[in-house]
Amino acid sequence: xxxxxxSPRHEVxxxxxxxxxxxxxxxxxxxxxxxxxxxxxxxxxxxxxNNNVPIDDSGMPEDRFSAKMPNASFSTLKIQPSExxxxxxxxxxxxDGVVNEQFFGPGTRLTVx
Amino acid sequence: xQQGEEDPQALSIQEGENATMNCSYKTSIxxxxxxxxxxxxxxxxxxxxxxxxxxxxxxxxxxTLDTSKKSSSLLITxxxxxxxxxxxxxxxxxxxxxFGTGTSLTVIP
Numbered sequence: 001x002x003x004x005x006x007s008p009r010h011e012v013x014x015x016x017x018x019x020x021x022x023x024x025x026x027x028x029x030x031x032x033x034x035x036x037x038x039x040x041x042x043x044x045x046x047x048x049x050n051n052n053v054p055i056d057d058s059g060m061p062e063d064r065f066s067a068k069m070p071n072a073s074f075s076t077l078k079i080q081p082s083e084x085x086x087x088x089x090x091x092x093x094x095x096d097g098v099v100n101e102q103f104f105g106p107g108t109r110l111t112v113x
Numbered sequence: 114x115q116q117g118e119e120d121p122q123a124l125s126i127q128e129g130e131n132a133t134m135n136c137s138y139k140t141s142i143x144x145x146x147x148x149x150x151x152x153x154x155x156x157x158x159x160x161x162x163x164x165x166x167x168x169x170x171x172x173x174x175x176x177t178l179d180t181s182k183k184s185s186s187l188l189i190t191x192x193x194x195x196x197x198x199x200x201x202x203x204x205x206x207x208x209x210x211x212f213g214t215g216t217s218l219t220v221i222p
Contacts, residue, residue, distance in 0.1 A: 004155070033210070042214045043156075043201065050208070091155055100144055100205045104155030 004105035006092050012111045018080040021108045024073055025094030033102065034067055034077050035091040043091075049075065050097075082112045117145075117202045117213030125219040132189040134216040136202030137182075143205045145178055147187050150199045150215070159200075160187075194222045 005024040013019055025032045034046040047057040052069045060067070064083070069075040079086055089109050093102040117138040126132050136145070144163045148156040162169045162178045162185065169176045175188040189196055197220045202213040 031208075035212075043212045045210075045212075048209070056209070093155070095210075097208075100146065100161055101158040102148075102156070102203075102210055104157070106155050107153075 004092055004094050004103050006090075006105035006108050008108060009106060010109045010111075012113065013082055014113050015083055016081045017112075018078065019082045019086075019110060019112075021077040021090050021092075021110070023075045023077070023092030023105060025075070025092070026096075026103055027073065029094035029096045029103070030072070031095040031097055032069060032075050033093040033095070034075070035093065036088045037091060037107075038088045046077070046090075079110075082110075084112045086110060087112050117204055117211060119200070119202060119213045119216040121216060122214070123217045123219075125221065126192055128192060128194055128220055128222050130192055132192050132196070132218055132220070134187045134200050134218070136185045136187070136213050138185075138202070138204045138211070138213075139183065140204075140206060142180070143207075145176075145185050146203045146205065146210075147174075147176060147185075148201045148203060148212075150201065152198070156201060156212075189218075192218075192220045194220050196220050 007022045032049045037043045046059045047067045049069045067077045089107045091107045093104045117136045120135045146161045147159045150156045160171045162176045173190045178185045199215045201215045204211045
């Protein structure tokens with residue numbers, strides 16, 4: 001298995017633009033997590049899906065952030081409109097629900113100018 | 114918040130020395146895990162210790178868990194320059210993972 005796949009790896013955009021981050025979890029994993037990591041705030045859980053259903057989105061900072069999981073093999077995290085303070089590394093992780101270990105993707109480094 | 118906190122935030126040691134990192138958490142747990150993050154990469158699972166275990170070993174890693182104090186420690190013995198990374202503890206409660214703030218370890222060759 002190729003592991004968790006995220007795209008793009010790097011994104012530079014201007015304030016006000018829409019940003020879409022993509023994630024493909026490991027096949028067979030039924031849980032998917034989106035995290036944001038910054039120096040100031042560390043690793044923050046944004047949203048958690050189980051069987052494609054959002055279970056906990058309490059970490060989503062505001063309405064500008066939205067996440068979807070239309071099927072078991074794909075999820076998106078969208079920021080519209082983006083702001084400079086959204087600059088961070090965004091990680092996607094998946095879990096099979098059995099072995100207590102999350103598998104992380106390589107992350108998307110987002111820079112909002 | 115159930116988020117764990119690691120201590121120290123940063124640690125710098127000479128190659129060959131042992132590195133000890135501590136993690137404290139707030140609520141009861143099913144298990145506790147340690148992850149490693151190399152610069153610019155995602156987190157990678159290192160070791161898991163269940164709530165009914167007190168100590169676990171894996172290669173040069175030794176993890177202890179004290180549920181009465183709600184704390185865990187990760188010991189890396191005979192450190193190598195390649196161990197330079199950030200280390201995070203994560204607690205698992207119910208169906209949720211809660212990550213700590215991380216310890217940045219630098220091993221000087």
